[in-house]
Amino acid sequence: MASEGRILMVEDQREWQVELSDLLQEYPYTMKVAESLQKASDLLSHHVYDLVLLDLRLKDWQEGNFEGWELMDTLNMCRREQGTQVIVVSAYGEARHVREGFKKYHIADYIDKRRLDPQEFQKSVADAIKQAYEERGEILDHK
Amino acid sequence: MKNTNRCRVLLIDPDAYWIKFALDTLKRRGISAQGTTDLDKIGRAFRLIHGPQLTLVNLEFAENSPDQLRRLAQSGDRHVVVLFPTSLTPYEMSRVFKLGVYDCVDKPYDAQSLVRLVESLVKEICSHNQNTVASLTNSCLPVP
Numbered sequence: 001m002a003s004e005g006r007i008l009m010v011e012d013q014r015e016w017q018v019e020l021s022d023l024l025q026e027y028p029y030t031m032k033v034a035e036s037l038q039k040a041s042d043l044l045s046h047h048v049y050d051l052v053l054l055d056l057r058l059k060d061w062q063e064g065n066f067e068g069w070e071l072m073d074t075l076n077m078c079r080r081e082q083g084t085q086v087i088v089v090s091a092y093g094e095a096r097h098v099r100e101g102f103k104k105y106h107i108a109d110y111i112d113k114r115r116l117d118p119q120e121f122q123k124s125v126a127d128a129i130k131q132a133y134e135e136r137g138e139i140l141d142h143k
Numbered sequence: 144m145k146n147t148n149r150c151r152v153l154l155i156d157p158d159a160y161w162i163k164f165a166l167d168t169l170k171r172r173g174i175s176a177q178g179t180t181d182l183d184k185i186g187r188a189f190r191l192i193h194g195p196q197l198t199l200v201n202l203e204f205a206e207n208s209p210d211q212l213r214r215l216a217q218s219g220d221r222h223v224v225v226l227f228p229t230s231l232t233p234y235e236m237s238r239v240f241k242l243g244v245y246d247c248v249d250k251p252y253d254a255q256s257l258v259r260l261v262e263s264l265v266k267e268i269c270s271h272n273q274n275t276v277a278s279l280t281n282s283c284l285p286v287p
Binding site for chain 2: 090093094095097098099102103109110111112115
């Protein structure tokens with residue numbers, strides 16, 4: 001089946017990589033995983049993604065670490081040039097992150113890992129990928 | 144000056160006392176505003192008005208009438224800002240933003256905070272509306 005969505009997951013924790021991938025395995029998406037900011041930046045500079053699933057705390061042992069946020073300027077550029085959408089998926093985000101994310105960076109969604117609803121997550125991903133296609137002026141062929 | 148050259152400030156809140164306080168405060172500051180406790184009325188009244196509008200809506204309406212708020216936020220040159228009287232979790236704030244609102248901020252209960260909020264939002268809207276920037280600043284905001 002042809003891929004209908006290129007996703008980059010920026011997530012340091014193995015269990016969340018598996019959990020989120022499992023939730024999307026029935027869909028015709030291709031997924032790459034970056035465990036670090038550096039790897040995510042490298043992939044973004046060489047490939048086009050429809051959607052980035054972004055964890056905010058990439059060094060989970062560091063309290064107050066919101067390293068993922070440093071990627072937002074790059075992602076904003078990807079959005080302008082390629083229509084790349086961003087869904088923040090975090091267990092540690094604060095209301096101020098949500099506000100800044102929507103207002104300044106136009107994120108597609110913010111998902112709290114502590115209350116992850118599989119169907120809501122799947123719908124949010126599908127909507128974001130559709131939006132990426134629309135922003136590029138392409139049509140997503142739903143099978 | 145034509146209506147299209149003005150940034151209308153609208154207040155929608157179920158608390159009539161807060162509406163009165165806000166309108167009196169903004170009027171003293173020279174900012175023209177209108178208010179109502181009824182989301183339906185404001186929707187009808189301003190459907191035909193063109194030009195930038197700043198609409199401050201209480202969170203209660205966002206929770207009780209999400210579809211109506213979405214329509215309000217996505218129609219015309221209207222910037223809807225939701226005022227929340229209590230603290231929001233990231234999840235709750237995300238839900239509000241997904242309705243298409245422009246911003247989500249603490250509800251101001253004192254005159255200084257209210258004026259500061261409205262002035263900063265109008266300035267932001269001005270910068271979003273390059274074509275009307277001069278007229279907005281001239282018509283809405285008194286020089287400090």
